Amino acid sequence: MKRDRSAQLHEEAMEVILGGVNSPSRSFKAVGGGAPVTMERAQGAYFWDVDGNRYIDYLAAYGPIITGHAHPHITKAITEAAANGTLYGTPTPWEIQFARMIREAIPSMERIRFNNSGTEAVMTCIRVARAYTGRVKIIKFAGCYHGHSDLVLVAAGSGPSTLGIPDSAGIPQSIANEVITVPYNDIDAFAEAIRVWGHETACVLVEPIVGNFGIVPPKPGFLEAVNRIAHEAGALVVYDEVITGFRFCYGGAQNLLGVEPDLTALGKIIGGGLPIGAYGGRREIMEQVAPLGPAYQAGTMAGNPASIRAGIACLEVLRQPGVYEEFERLGALLEEGIRRAADTHGITVQVNRVKGALAVYFTDRPVTDYASAQAADGEMFARFFRLMLDEGICLAPSKYEAWFITTAHTEDDIRVTVAAVDRAFAALAK
Ligand code: PMP
Numbered sequence: 001m002k003r004d005r006s007a008q009l010h011e012e013a014m015e016v017i018l019g020g021v022n023s024p025s026r027s028f029k030a031v032g033g034g035a036p037v038t039m040e041r042a043q044g045a046y047f048w049d050v051d052g053n054r055y056i057d058y059l060a061a062y063g064p065i066i067t068g069h070a071h072p073h074i075t076k077a078i079t080e081a082a083a084n085g086t087l088y089g090t091p092t093p094w095e096i097q098f099a100r101m102i103r104e105a106i107p108s109m110e111r112i113r114f115n116n117s118g119t120e121a122v123m124t125c126i127r128v129a130r131a132y133t134g135r136v137k138i139i140k141f142a143g144c145y146h147g148h149s150d151l152v153l154v155a156a157g158s159g160p161s162t163l164g165i166p167d168s169a170g171i172p173q174s175i176a177n178e179v180i181t182v183p184y185n186d187i188d189a190f191a192e193a194i195r196v197w198g199h200e201t202a203c204v205l206v207e208p209i210v211g212n213f214g215i216v217p218p219k220p221g222f223l224e225a226v227n228r229i230a231h232e233a234g235a236l237v238v239y240d241e242v243i244t245g246f247r248f249c250y251g252g253a254q255n256l257l258g259v260e261p262d263l264t265a266l267g268k269i270i271g272g273g274l275p276i277g278a279y280g281g282r283r284e285i286m287e288q289v290a291p292l293g294p295a296y297q298a299g300t301m302a303g304n305p306a307s308i309r310a311g312i313a314c315l316e317v318l319r320q321p322g323v324y325e326e327f328e329r330l331g332a333l334l335e336e337g338i339r340r341a342a343d344t345h346g347i348t349v350q351v352n353r354v355k356g357a358l359a360v361y362f363t364d365r366p367v368t369d370y371a372s373a374q375a376a377d378g379e380m381f382a383r384f385f386r387l388m389l390d391e392g393i394c395l396a397p398s399k400y401e402a403w404f405i406t407t408a409h410t411e412d413d414i415r416v417t418v419a420a421v422d423r424a425f426a427a428l429a430k
Contacts, residue, residue, distance in 0.1 A: 001390045003037060005050040010035030025062070030398040031382040037389065042069035044408035047394055055394035056413050060404035062396065063211070063243050064268040067317045068408025074272045077313035081306040088305065095303045098312050102270065102278065105251040105315075106241075108260040109280030113289065114303040118242035118267030119147025121277035122205070124289075124297045125263045126151055128279075129203035129236045131288040131295035139193050139204040139235070141184040143370025143400075145212035146205060146240050146265075156181035160189040161196040184210060184369045185218060187225045198233030203263070208253035211243030213373035213400045214359025215352045223259045236285065242267040242277070243402075248327075248355045250319050272314030274307040323407060327356030330405050330414050334358065337418030344422065345429040350376075356405035360384075373400060380428065387427055391420035 013020035021027045021036065028034050037055075041048040045068050047055040060066065067074060099112040115121055126138055126149075138151060146152035154164035154176045164179040166172070180197055182189040184206075194201065208223055210216035230237050239261035244253035246269045254260055263281035270276055280286060288295040317323070335353045338360060342349045350361040361367050361376035362384070381399035388395055395403060405414075 001051075001053050001392070003035070003049065003051050003053065006038045007035040009038045009050060013038075025396070025398060025401070028397050030378070030400075031385045036397070037394070044068040044070070045406060045410070045413050053392065055389070055392050056409070056417055057394045058403040058405070058417075059394050059396050059401075060406055061273065062268070062401070063247070063404060064271060064273050066247065066269050066404070066406050067272070067314055068406040069273075071272075071314075071317060071408070073317055074310050074313040077272070077309040078274065078306055081309040084305065086304060086306050087301065089300070092303065092305055092308070094305055094308045094312060098308050098315075101312065101315055102266070102280070105246070106255065106264060106280075108254060108262075108282070109264050109278075110283040111286035112278055112280035113286075113297065114308065115277040115279070115297070115299050116275050116301050116307075117147065117277045118240075118265065119149055119277070120299070121242065121265035121267055121279040122146045122152060122238075122240055123149040125238045125240075125265050125279050125281075126203060126205070127297065128263060128281075128285060128288050128295050129238060131293065132285045133202045133234065133236060135200050135202040135235070137178050137180060137197050137200045137202060139180045139182065139190070139197070139201055139230075141206055141210075141370075142181050143184060143213040143373060144205070144207045144210060144240070146207075147242075150175045151179055152205070154179040154181065156183075160193040183371065184216065185222055186369065187222055187229075190226060191229050194229050194233050194235070198230075198235060201230070201233060201235040203236040203238045204230045205238045205240060206261075207244065208239050208241065208257060208259070208261075209244050209248070209354055211247075211357065211402055213370050214361060214367060215354055215357050215402050216359075216367060216369070216373070217352070217354055218257070219368065223257060227259060227261075236262040238263045238265065240265050245269055246315065246318055247357060247404075249324050250315075269314060269318075270311045271307045272310030272312075274310045275301070276307040276311055317407065324355060326407070327405055330409055330411065331356045331358060333411065333414045334403075334405065334417060337414065338421050341418065341422040341425045345425040347425045347428055356409075357402045359402050361399070383428060384424055387424035388420060391424065393417055393420050 164176040245266040267277040362380040363376040
């Protein structure tokens with residue numbers, strides 16, 4: 001597949017946009033480098049690049065595009081919003097309607113605030129938890145990504161009772177000192193961290209189903225234990241549902257799993273493809289936030305009518321009967337197809353899947369935490385990624401990212417994809 005124009009545009013981009021991309025995960029650094037594919041059109045389950053090649057899209061823009069690209073119902077909502085003014089700086093009726101829709105779906109979000117990104121939503125949850133508890137430290141789980149604010153770009157120390165190290169230049173050690181990182185799905189490590197730091201911990205931050213080192217569900221009882229142990233220590237539980245919100249059911253992973261946090265962060269899907277974030281939780285906790293309380297959070301763009309109306313339209317599509325059942329059906333077909341191809345060609349893979357989100361790891365060990373995801377073969381993934389690209393299948397350029405099926409994908413798309421996986425595995429086996 002020729003991608004000359006992509007290569008040329010990447011050269012041009014490098015001269016003016018730092019690194020040629022507006023978010024580092026879009027670069028091909030993790031898959032051996034070179035020019036990323038520059039896309040110029042997207043419709044339904046498909047992408048077209050600047051060289052005219054068509055791809056079936058499983059990137060889904062890292063998660064938001066759950067109804068496929070340019071869904072007519074969402075496009076109409078955005079167009080109507082644009083024609084009536086894109087930003088008011090005043091309350092609007094749509095934000096009330098949307099907040100009600102979200103609260104009906106996720107009852108733990110008794111009071112809600114909209115902002116502009118998942119990063120902002122999580123960052124503010126931490127501030128609110130600190131304001132409410134009067135404590136400073138946070139506990140998070142290794143490999144979970146919670147946006148790019150200082151506190152959450154902190155990696156694990158050498159054990160559950162040690163403090164974090166900054167993951168990025170520009171983050172002071174004094175901030176990393178307030179973060180404890182423990183392995184996901186390891187309740188003993190979490191209990192140990194709480195034993196040492198519990199009395200100083202404002203909140204524990206968790207992806208209820210991990211979407212940032214592939215797809216990793218919690219072990220039975222893990223989230224329940226996190227809740228119990230955190231609450232016994234007087235710490236709040238914050239669910240980062242930026243990826244999981246409205247992905248596996250019409251609500252959060254919390255609805256699917258039957259556990260409730262004190263605060264929830266949302267983003268991605270709830271914007272229908274436009275920028276958005278939202279956070280919310282128990283009323284008395286949320287009442288810490290200005291203008292009612294002393295914790296400050298604000299935003300010129302927050303609750304803008306275009307994002308809100310696109311979000312309403314997106315949820316209207318998702319609440320149609322059968323949507324999540326179809327994700328399960330197509331997801332199972334894709335998973336089976338990948339497993340069959342792996343068996344046929346003697347390729348060792350783990351496939352983790354929840355409904356229409358799945359991850360393929362080149363490793364012989366089950367992936368249950370970040371360490372087991374890290375152990376997957378990155379070079380093998382890089383070769384697989386490029387073979388799939390040449391088959392016209394667009395995956396995220398990283399062994400840590402999930403594949404997302406959208407409402408626009410058809411059984412035929414899955415069949416085409418499985419055939420491509422089969423040929424790619426055959427090539428990898430050589
Ligand atoms: N939390 C999670 C779980 C995420 O996956 C992401 C983004 N991948 C974020 C927060 C940050 O969201 P945003 O990129 O919208 O700032």
